[in-house]
Amino acid sequence: xxxKCEEVWREVSNYLDGDVEPGLRLAIEAxxxxxxxxxxxxxxxxxIIQLYEDERMLEVPVGFSRRLHQRLDANISTSRRGxxxxxxxxxxxxxVLGGFELARSSALTxxxxxxxxxxxxxxxxxxxxxxVSDRGRIFHVAGCPFTHDKSHLRTILAREAERxxxxxxxxxxxxxxxxAG
Amino acid sequence: xxxxxxxxDNPAQQNYExxxxxxxxxxxxxxxxxxxxxxxxxLYAAAYVILRNETDAExxxxxxxxxxxxxxxxFRAEAKFSTWLIQITVNEARMRRRKEHADIMESIENNNKxxxxxxxxxxxxxxxxxxxxxxxxxxxxxxxxEALRSLGQIYREVFVLRDMEQxxxxxxxxxxxxxTASVKTRLxxxxxxxxxxxxxxxxxxxxxxxxxxxxxxxx
Numbered sequence: 147x148x149x150k151c152e153e154v155w156r157e158v159s160n161y162l163d164g165d166v167e168p169g170l171r172l173a174i175e176a177x178x179x180x181x182x183x184x185x186x187x188x189x190x191x192x193x194i195i196q197l198y199e200d201e202r203m204l205e206v207p208v209g210f211s212r213r214l215h216q217r218l219d220a221n222i223s224t225s226r227r228g229x230x231x232x233x234x235x236x237x238x239x240x241x242v243l244g245g246f247e248l249a250r251s252s253a254l255t256x257x258x259x260x261x262x263x264x265x266x267x268x269x270x271x272x273x274x275x276x277x278v279s280d281r282g283r284i285f286h287v288a289g290c291p292f293t294h295d296k297s298h299l300r301t302i303l304a305r306e307a308e309r310x311x312x313x314x315x316x317x318x319x320x321x322x323x324x325x326a327g
Numbered sequence: 328x329x330x331x332x333x334x335x336d337n338p339a340q341q342n343y344e345x346x347x348x349x350x351x352x353x354x355x356x357x358x359x360x361x362x363x364x365x366x367x368x369x370l371y372a373a374a375y376v377i378l379r380n381e382t383d384a385e386x387x388x389x390x391x392x393x394x395x396x397x398x399x400x401x402f403r404a405e406a407k408f409s410t411w412l413i414q415i416t417v418n419e420a421r422m423r424r425r426k427e428h429a430d431i432m433e434s435i436e437n438n439n440k441x442x443x444x445x446x447x448x449x450x451x452x453x454x455x456x457x458x459x460x461x462x463x464x465x466x467x468x469x470x471x472x473e474a475l476r477s478l479g480q481i482y483r484e485v486f487v488l489r490d491m492e493q494x495x496x497x498x499x500x501x502x503x504x505x506x507t508a509s510v511k512t513r514l515x516x517x518x519x520x521x522x523x524x525x526x527x528x529x530x531x532x533x534x535x536x537x538x539x540x541x542x543x544x545x546x
Contacts, residue, residue: 152445152447155445155446155447155448155519156445156515158515158518158519159511159514159515159518159519160511160515163496165496182451182453183448183451185453186451186452186453186454186526187448187451187519187522189453189454190452190454190522190525190526191518191519191522193454193522193529194490194518194521194522194525195490195518197461197462197471197525198471198475198486198490198491198521199490199491199493200462201368202462202468203462203468203471203472203491204368204371204372204375204487204491206367206368206371207371207381207385210367210371210385210388211364211367213385213389214367214385214388214389214392215360217389217392217393218359218360218363218389218392218393218396219360221393221396222356222357222359222396269338283493284493313493316493316495323495
């Protein structure tokens with residue numbers, strides 16, 4: 147299959163996302179080997195994706211999470227106080243009426259929270275060797291062109307990467323992510 | 328090391344979330360904090376890309392989270408919690424933008440650039456490598472931010488959710504209420520427009536000072 151530059155430009159995004167048919171992929175790669183302009187478009191677009199993927203490109207304000215949870219906690223407390231007020235009124239009524247159902251106030255106890263997210267994804271093979279960067283958020287297979295900060299890479303297992311909070315690269319891990327739906 | 332707890336979009340995570348949601352519905356409201364924690368950054372990004380103001384984006388996320396807590400009983404198990412949460416945030420941010428009439432100028436701007444049709448790259452500078460230290464430079468980050476802000480709203484939204492926050496094409500479509508075909512079209516244009524904007528400045532020597540020529544933006 148021979149394709150024109152316009153088709154490369156139209157498909158470059160899908161190509162970089164691994165979302166083109168094998169025949170078209172080969173045709174794009176053959177075209178890019180011969181066409182400097184299209185090589186520049188493909189390389190530059192890949193660089194754009196890689197640059198903006200870095201978490202420093204969008205920094206959450208300092209204290210954002212703390213303020214969010216403070217407001218949420220305040221809201222939960224308010225709703226609980228409302229609930230408590232309702233319960234007190236109900237209990238009082240119940241006492242007046244004979245004192246039954248007071249045991250319902252046991253609903254106010256708060257069970258301990260469970261442990262957090264330290265678990266494997268069930269999608270990327272847990273024992274697969276992957277690479278991460280200390281400054282990145284994503285783990286990759288070795289050689290993935292979207293790998294960040296290539297001078298600070300380390301090799302670990304996929305389950306360790308996930309445990310440390312890294313997410314799988316949606317491009318080089320695509321076949322595992324797609325297979326899991 | 329990544330900040331906070333990153334989202335793990337996987338079946339085990341979804342089971343874990345379903346358990347949390349059930350506990351919240353049963354009255355254990357404090358579990359809601361655990362439920363939203365992995366998605367805080369994505370929520371902020373979704374709000375910020377629409378509102379373009381840190382304070383407004385933060386306030387918007389707080390309101391959206393409170394709404395999600397209030398309506399958690401309406402969440403359907405077959406949906407993905409993170410997508411539902413981002414949808415609420417996007418809707419809250421869009422409502423705020425409408426109140427400020429900020430979307431009027433934006434829609435005029437977007438209408439002037441047809442979404443359909445092939446986008447023709449305007450610059451073919453060779454730009455093969457990104458030195459690892461590139462983003463260490465505040466100047467480079469500012470140029471990238473400037474280029475992103477110059478995109479039309481519809482392109483910025485898709486690019487941020489997909490390429491910066493790593494949502495899938497389908498999740499991005501659901502979060503923004505558009506088709507997957509539109510996501511792909513907008514994403515292509517956003518990436519190519521950014522490349523056109525940045526390749527001339529960043530494709531050369533990273534050690535030299537970079538600057539955009541005035542009026543160099545192609546749209």
